[in-house]
Amino acid sequence: MTDTGISPPKRATYRHGDLRRALLEAGTELARDGGPDAVVLREATRRVGVVPSAAYRHFADRDALLGAVCSAAQSALAVAMEAELAGLAREGDPADAARARLRAVGTGYLRFAQAEPGLFQTAFSASDNLRSAASPIRAGDSGLTPFQLLAAALDELVEADVLPRERRPGAEFLAWSAVHGLAMLLIDGPLRGLDHARAQDAGRRLIDMVERGL
Amino acid sequence: MTDTGISPPKRATYRHGDLRRALLEAGTELARDGGPDAVVLREATRRVGVVPSAAYRHFADRDALLGAVCSAAQSALAVAMEAELAGLAREGDPADAARARLRAVGTGYLRFAQAEPGLFQTAFSASDNLRSAASPIRAGDSGLTPFQLLAAALDELVEADVLPRERRPGAEFLAWSAVHGLAMLLIDGPLRGLDHARAQDAGRRLIDMVERGL
DNA sequence: CAGGGTTTGTGTACAGCGTTCACAACTACA
DNA sequence: TGTAGTTGTGAACGCTGTACACAAACCCTG
Structure with a gap:
């Protein structure tokens, strides 16, 4: 008996099977278009086809769900950065290669x-x-x-004698600050709406600054 | 007749007089300890001693209130930066003075x-x-x-022949990116909880980077 | 100074949110 | 087969933002 027949894709079984993953994916989708505030517990359960309180069997509260989504988002960011690194040509000069890898880390970050x-x-x-x-x-x-990934790129820069060893400690914070700040400007600051070409240009200039100033 | 006598500091008059400002101030206080998510309309009206819907006579919705608080916060930030600038000794060398003013803009930002x-x-x-x-x-x-304020400091830097004129366009975005990114790290990133001395040190290093790299 | 019109605060209501809790359905293991 | 543990259900609570009709206070005009 499938109710009156007009029920949504109702689960055949009482148990869901993999509710935690399903909620995480629904939450990630909400975050994708809407940011952190858009990941609302009830909507996630609705999409999965489960009653709101069911979520509490897998997440302590809404914040725990958001935390899981947040970790997944960071993982996706790491993948994007790795993709940028993977696209690099194996160059001859190790100094140039190290520089290129740092730039790739930054542009991957900004692209994502x-x-x-x-x-x-x-x-x-x-x-x-x-x-x-x-x-x-x-x-x-x-x-x-x-x-x-950023720290590794900076280590390589030291290894290749591009960055003086005494400047290495804490350098990730300087580089990260610059790139993260620009990302904010591009997302919802005054640089929002910049086309990809101009954005990439801004990114190049910023990374130039970091490279010179580090 | 003052009700049963156990009412909160009830207004003497039916009209409030300056409800808009009162709500803005309450909202700012909420934002001060709790950030943007903490500025909740009902709580602001509660603190002012007014019924929730009264707020809608002065703000279109909760977002309008938040926007006003946000503008006030930016104004406070500007004041902090001006204070940092005001503390500067009038120096002899215009180049050094211009550099000092840019640094003051950055440290004022970070301090706030x-x-x-x-x-x-x-x-x-x-x-x-x-x-x-x-x-x-x-x-x-x-x-x-x-x-x-940042743009003005950069203009002075050009005027004093410290920053080449051809590098001036868009330079505010580079400088802002770096300082803003560090601020994020200090507020709730991995650098959170740094004591003032260490934070100031990180700020100095970052501004060094910007000055070298701009 | 009388009265009408406009502004501004009140009271009540509604939907949506996060969260709790008793209960029911399923699973797994003895 | 029975029984304990897991996982989803249903109803409830208090909180939020928001809408609307109503009432009080001010303001302006006659």
């Missing part, structure tokens, strides 16, 4: 911010998700989180 | 972000408040908004 503004904002919404940023659920395919 | 994180976050919460940032309600005592 512009391509997926909702997810990007969500990635940095939860308070303590940058602090304990080493969790594997926040990593890309290489197992490194966005922050760790 | 750390001293008033809630207001700072609120200042940059409303989507289109950086775009049309020229409104006088967002300005400090000098009549300049935070962005305009």
Whole structure:
């Protein structure tokens, strides 16, 4: 007996099977178009076809769900950065190669911010998700989180004698600050709505500044 | 007849007199400790001692109230930056003076972000408040908004022949990106909880980078 | 100074949100 | 087969933003 027949794709079984993952995916979709504020628990359960309180079997509260979405978003960011790195030609000069890798990390970051503004904002919404940023659920395919990818690029820069070793400590914070700030401007600051070409140009100039100033 | 006598500081008169300002101030207080999400319309009316719907005589909706608070926060930021500028010694060398003024703009920004994180976050919460940032309600005592203060400092840098004129266009976006990004890290990123001394140190290093790299 | 019109605050109501809790359906293991 | 544990249901609570009819206070004109 399938009710009156006009019910939504009702589950055949009483149990859902993989509700946690389903909610996480629904939440991620909400974050994708709408940012962190758009990931609302009731809407996620609605999309999955489950009653609101069912979510509490898998997430302590709405914040826990948001935290999970946030980790997933960071992971997606890491993947985007890795993709940018993978597109690099294996160059001869190790100094140039190291420089190119740092630039790739930055442009990957900026490209993701512009391509997926909702997810990007969500990635940095939860308070303590940058602090304990080493969790594997926040990593890309290489197992490194966005922050760790940046740190690795800076290490290579030192290895290639481009960045003086004494300037290395804390350099990730300087580089990250600059790129993250620009991302904000591009997403909903005065630089919003810039076409990709101009945005990429701004990114190039910014990374130039970082490279010179680091 | 003052009711049963156990009513809160009930207004003597039916009219409030300056409800708009009162709501704005209550909202600002909410933003100060709690950020943009904490400015909730009902709580603001409660604090002012007025029924919720009364707010709609002065603000179209909750977003309008938040927008007003956001403008006020930007104005406060501008005042903080002006204070930093005012503390500068009138130096002899115009080049050094221009450099010092740019640094003051940056450190004022960072100092405010750390001293008033809630207001700072609120200042940059409303989507289109950086775009049309020229409104006088967002300005400090000098009549300049935070962005305009930065632009002025950069102009002086060109005037003093420190920054090549061809690099001036768009330079405010580069400088702003770096400082704003660091502010984010300090407020709720991995650099959160840094004591003032260390934070100031990070700020100095970052501004060094900007100065070198601009 | 009398009265009407406009502004501004009141009271009540509604839908949507997060969250709780008792209960029911299913699973797994003895 | 029975029984304990897991997972989804249903109804409820208090909170939010918002709408609307009504009432009080001010203002202006005669």
